[in-house]
Amino acid sequence: MRSMKETAVGEMKDTSILIVELDSGERFILSTFSMENNTKVISIDPTTGELSFTNKHGFDKFPSETDAFQYITAHSRWLVKSKIYARAILGYAVIGNFSLLLVATKLKTSIQQLPGGGTVFLVEESQWIKTSLRNPEPLSKSELKNLSDLQEVDIDGMYYFSETRDITRPFPSSYLVTDPDREFIWNEWLSKPFIRLGLRHHCVALLQGFVDSDMFTDGRGEQVIVTLIARRSRLHPGTRYLARGLNAAFSTGNEVECEQLVWPAIFSLDKSIPFSVYVWRRGTVPIWWKAEIKSTVAEAEISVNEQDPYRGANLYFSRLALRYGARQSNTASTKKKSLVPIVCVNLLKTGPGKPESVLAHHFEKCLEFVNSVEDSLVDMEVLLEHYDWHSQIKLVGDAGTVDGLWQLLKPHAIKMGFKMGSFSISENRRIPNSVVVPNRSYLGGIFSISTTQRGVMRFNCADSLDRTNAASFFSALQVLMEQCRRLGLFLNSNKGDTRVSLNKERDSMRGGLGLLPPGWESRCDAVTGRVFYIDHNTKTTTWVHPCPDEAWSKYDLSVEEFKEATLPSPISVLSGLFLTAGDVHATLYTGSRAMHSQILQIFSEEASKSKQYAVAQNMKITLQRRYLNVIMDNTRQKQLEMLLGLRRTRHFPTVVDETRQVVSWSPACVIKPVQSNFPGLHSPNELISIKSQDLIWVCPATAEVVEVFIFLRSPCHICQLLLTIAHGSSDDTSPASFDVRAGRYIDGLKLILEGATIPRCANGTRLLYLLPGVVNPEDAAIMGAGSREMGENQFPWLYEFEEQEGEIDFLTRIVAITFYPALPGKTPMTLGEIEVLGFSLPWENFSSTNDPWVEAFATALHNEDQNNSKNPFLASDATFLRSETQLNGFTKPLTDSGSIGHGLDLLTGDFLAQPTATETASRSHSPSMTASQSWDELLFDSTDPLDAFEDPLRHIENVNNITEVKTGSDEYLECLRAFCGNNMQGKRLGFSEAVELEIIRFGLQLSAAARDRLLLSVGRDPASIDPNRLLPPYYSVQVVQVAMQLAAMNKVAVEDDVLSKIGLSDLAPESSQEKDSLVICEIHGKQESRKLRFHPQTTGVVSCKSCNRKACASCRVCKEEAGLAVNSGSVPGNPMPAFQTLNWNDSICRKCCQQLVTDALLLDHLKNLGSKRRKGMIKEASAKAVLEIYGNNIADFGGVLSESFHVQKQQLEALLNGEKSLAQYPGASLLVSG
Structure with missing residues (x-):
């Protein structure tokens, strides 16, 4: 099925995704996006799962899918193991030793073409492609269970997307499809690997909820399209009994934004397309409450938090008001008429003794609190309308309940209105005095918005399900009548007027239309596009319709009168959409279909029969819900959290977010011959090739050592070595140990690992070794010296007190591995595949002109330079969590990788969110000490000896114009003296004092080795202040x-x-x-x-x-x-x-x-500061590497790249004429430093 009809700009092709796996274990994603004329090949690292894409023509970018497939399979002895075709990429994640790729294999076109272009697809069938990685970091049993549960999350029929238009905001959105509203994007975490590659289009923005459209014919035979879009918020995800009311994100459970879009079926681009949009919300009661199932038979017990149950409610409603027309408050005396109305329609049972009456009472008190806030953040007015749905049905029946609802909603609907506008491919057709919104889809053109909706209605019941869906339908039905009237569409059941207008051009500015009197005719003005009316009786013209229908007139009709006066087709179409939408929302929240839906068929001739059937059906669904809520809610809650990437440290505690790259695969190479008994049989490069997994490299028995020199594929910081054991029937041929040296040049290699032991193990076993950076020999010798003299070996219960800080070098290019045989001179030594893992900076970004990453990096360097003068201790802004998982020679924090300046991740190229004043003010939702607070204030106790120091860092004294600047070492000794007094060698410190000294050490930017050196210089044993030794x-x-x-x-x-x-x-x-x-x-x-x-x-x-x-x-x-x-x-x-x-x-x-x-x-806090220090080392090493390659051009111009920098890149690109230079850095480098 084509994703678009043929238009004047050509025919769009479908997006095509092909996942290819070779017998060698290599995996590729061949992506052909509908809006591009090429195929991109994304490689999946079979060891670490890292995605890679360089955007090089002929390497991973090809004219067609056929060319790309031929390239990855040509000249290979490996056969294609599997091929999976898909229609869209929904996400990708690496979890432990598995990679998960989520794709949509079958789509349904829910909206063929929106006004201005844009197709919306529903995911009908999806597939998780799970792959075992070669990196031996297995998951625990509980983590494997969670991984299996993640793959069982219900995707099909519940999620939708658009490739070419932003549908996360009410239509028409002025935002690009690559800039969606994060509140409604459910695969944001899963899409990050593709965003890092610069492929924002290739992982669609996935929304959860309902979307569909249908068509009906009005009384004059014109076709009308009505669309219902319901996007569920992800700010409070979860199931019925685990996600109710407000949470710490100021959002409610089961929160949904609904949108009803109507337009006549005009597909010709030479005409304006009028449209109308109505938006409302639905969600649970916005207070802090819960419902607990204490019996499998009895109704769930509702309880409201006793302590401040309304906290955050004002921010919740502020979010709604900002989205639907409010502005930020500038004064406390905002005029009443400028307030944006938010009308809450409460459908709870309010009768005495009803459990829901407690909620209704607190809801009312909550809104009193919200409206009483004097310094409200936005101009809004929140109103509450109680309407006990179930009691009304018992008292006056279904029809009477609907009649009462219409009378309740009429004044609010008239006050809010809805959006009216038109789309035109030409700006000359702009509606006068309208707001122009640019069309961000492929068609171009503009949207002219003549009227807007001000405010929003919000419907709720206890679960925001069955009653909410019914009330929403009857409200939307009345609005649909008015939308069609304003669009000039005839929905009255009166068959008397069968005349067809001589000119069907519609204009949303002309207002309400009715039947033209005899002798009247309507035409369209060729200049303005507005409709005018000709009275042939008097031979006069007017812009005003002679007999307009009365606006919102059908609100005054009863259900039976409404049925008699209205065509059945629009009612049937809308009820069908709401019936399906109700089932979708109920399934997502409770696991079962919707109940009490028979009232939506009240206008049908079969209404009485369906009501009788519904009683038994509702009982069945009630039992089904109770079972699912008791048995499955926890699992389904966990699935949603994992899908969103939330609570990862709870669900996958052993998994480190950052993935490494194998930097020893092609185009890496072995640059020196490797001794072999069969020199002509294999190339040394096969030792580092993924295509040679079963290789057994046999070295001569006379070889005392065997060296393998590897020239890495790009400059990087190496962190791990992965060896595959390869031998025959005896494991005596495996090496006994090895050394590792690394550096930028072959004549400048430094020892980073010495005498690492290789255990005896079976053929094919994979062993992972950590590669710390180069440690200064003097530092290594001095650390722990006191402990060695005392003959003690204290286990670090709390943290690594004697942490050795290895050098971090992102320009490492050569790795040399020296293997030692187990039985020298007796048996030959056998080697298997060798893999070097590391982190590489995104060097490719610097080869592109005007790349945003380069600009951001330049700005970051400039800001970092300015920030160097700030006291890093007193103005601490650490926000990094802890992890003792040792990685690449340093401990990786649980948050993002090292970043420099503000907003740029150097390891991944990600742009990070900028902290604002509001963010700083509201980050903590409890008045507690968290890891992101300035914990260093803990040191300044009024009873502590440190009170004598106003600033323990860089203390400056001005005496007779002579400035004395104390170093960090001096300051540390001063603080030690403050703790110990005159007895610096022997006074015993307590745990808190020892920790405070460590906090001071981190603030002074001293390493553990520098600390030990200072302590030994004054005769103090470092082990005596080790916090690990001071507690039982x-x-x-x-x-x-x-x-x-x-x-x-x-x-x-x-x-x-x-x-x-x-x-x-x-x-x-x-x-x-x-x-x-x-x-x-x-x-x-x-x-x-x-x-x-x-x-x-x-x-x-x-x-x-x-x-x-x-x-x-x-x-x-x-x-x-x-x-x-x-x-x-x-x-x-x-x-x-x-x-x-x-x-x-x-x-x-x-x-x-x-x-x-x-x-x-x-x-x-101590662990946090250690993590911050390591992160600072990464920042420093990253900046140093980039500056060494590109010089000061990148940072000497106030954060803006110099003109010469751009000119040089442009000249190089012109010289290469689209080709890629293999001699261009970082693709090539020098082997020696000489």
Whole structure:
């Protein structure tokens, strides 16, 4: 099926996806996008799963799919193992030793062509393509179970997309399809690997919900298209009993934006296409509440949070108001008439004794709170209309219930209106006094918007399902009548007027239309495109229709009158759409179809029969829902979280997000001959080729050592070595050990791994070795010297105190591996495949003119240069979580890889979100100390000896114009002296003091080796301040466990924080954020730093609930954090206050907190600072590498690349004439430094 009809600009082809797997294990994605005339080949690394694409013609970019397929299979002895055809790429992820590619194999065209172009596809059939990777990092059993559950997530019939138009916003969107609204994109995490490659088009933006269109014929025989689009928000994903009400992202469970789009079926591009759009919302009650199933028979019990159940409700409604017409508030005295209305239609049971009445009562109180906020963020007015749906049906029946609903909604519908506009391929057809929106699809042209919808209606019941769907339908039906009237379409059932207009050109500016009196005619003005009317009786003309229908007149009809007065076809079409949509929403939220849907067929002749059948059907669905909710809700909740990439540390705790690349595959090569018993049988390059997996390289028995010199495919930082054991019947031929050297040139190689042992194992076993960077020999010798003298070997229970920091070099190009035989001179030594893994900077970006990555990198370098003067200790902005997983010689934090400046990830080329003032103000949703706060304030206790130092970093004293600048080493010794006094050699320090010294060390940018060197210089044994030695092992384990829980809590808080800013990013920081900035914190005795994060509704310092002392964000903990010690048994320290009585926004200071929690917080922060230091090393190494290659041209012009830089690249491109130079960096390099 073609995705588009043939138009004046040509015929669009379908997108084609072909996944090819060779017997060698190589995998390729051949992508032919509908809007492009080429095929791109994306390679999947069979070892790490990393995707690669260089955009080189003849290498991974070809004129057609046939050419691409022939290239990857030509001259290969490996056969094609499998081919999978697909219609769209939905996402890709690497999880442990598996890669998952999600594709759509069958699509349904839900909307053939929107006004202005754009097809919407529904995913009818999808497939997860799971591949085992060669990297031996297996998942645990629970992780394998979660991976299997992820593949079972229900995709088919529930998700849709458009390749050429942004459909994440109400039609018509002025945004590009590559810039969707993140609230409604469900595969954002899965699409990141393709976005990193610059292939934003090739992984579609996937929406969850319902989309479909249908056509009916009006009373004059004209065809009309009506479309229903329902996009579900991802800000509060989950199932019926696990995702209700508000969450920390300020969104509600089962939140859906619905859109009804109507236009006459005009496909000719030489005419304007009028259209009309109506938007409404549906979702659960926007307060903090839940429903629990305590019996398999009884109804679920509803409970509302006792402590501040309305928090975040104002931000939820602010998000709606901003989307539907509101502006940011500038003054507190906003005029009433400028407020954007948000009308909440509450369908809950409100009768006495009804469980839902509690929700209804709190809903009313919630809106009173929202409307009473004096410094409201936006100009909005939230109204509430109660309409007890079930009680009305019992009292007045189905028809009476609908009649009452229409009377309730009429004034609000008239006040809000809906959007009217037209599309024209020519700007000359623009509607006068209209708002012009550019058409972002392939057709071009403009949209002229004559009227807009101001405000939005929001429907809810308990679950936002059956009652909500029914009420939404009857509301949308009345709006459909008015939409068609405004479009000049005739939906009355009166058969008397069968005249056909002489000119069917429609214009959305002409207003409502009725039947023309005898002797009248309508025509279209050739200049303006407006319709005018000719009275042949008086021979006069007018722009005004002589007998317009009364607007919104059908709201006053009863159900029976409406049925008699309206054509059945539009009612039937719309009810069919809502019936299907109701089933989709119910299935996504409860796992079953919708109930009580028979009322949607009230206008049908079969209404009475369907109602009798519905009673038994509803009972069946009720039982089915209860079973699914009790048995399957947790699994389905987990599936949605994994699909969205949320809570990954919970579902896949051993998985590190960052994937490495195999940098030793072609075009890498072995640059020196390798000794062999059969020199003509194999090429040395086969040792590093994926196509030679079964190779056994036999070395001479006389060889004492065998060296393999590998020239890597691109400059990179190497981090791992993967060896495949290859031998015959005896494992005696395997090497016993090996050394690794690496460097930029062959005459400058440095030893990075010495004497690594190779165990005896079966043929084909794959062994993974970590490759730390080059460690300074003096640093290696001094670290742990004191411990060795004492003959102790302390296990690092808490963290790595004696961490060796290896060099990070992103310009490493040559790796030399020296193998030593197990039985020298007796048996030959056999080698298998060798793979070097590492991280490479996106060098290819620098070879493209005006590449945004290069511009961002230049800006980042410039900003970094300016930021170097800032105190990195007192203005800490660390936001990095911890992980003890050792990677490439440094510990990889759980968050994004190293980035430089603001907004650029150097390892991946990603552009990161920019922090705003509002973001800084509202990042934490509890008044607690989290990993992103300036924990260094903990050091400045009013009773601590460090109070004597105003600034422990770079202390400057001006005496007689003589400036003394103290180094980091001097400052560290000063701090040590403050702790130890005159007895620097022998005074015993406690755990908190030792940790504080480590925090100071990180702030002063000192390595562990530099610290040990300083301590030894004053006669202090470094082991004496090792925090690992200062706590009992049993207690240390407890501290680690609580610290891990803190890290997990913080990870969840960060995820919620990121989601909460979606849709609210335009808000400016509240003026109240500065009001308490001068209040003194009584815990650390210093003025509160403005760099600290604080709760959005509890700014500045707050009083401790235990001692009433003022505490800033760095010196207090929330209820959840204080309660972490409850399950940890009896521990020494301060008694635990009654934290169970704390409200959600209450806190206690660190002085009143149990010692276990305080110690865990210190450890958590210490790990965070270590991660930050390693990340800083990555930033520094990345910047250094790029500057060494491209010089200061990239950073010396205020963050803007120099003109000469662009000219040089343009000249090179002109010289190559479209070809790729193999001598161009980084494709080539020097072998020696000489």
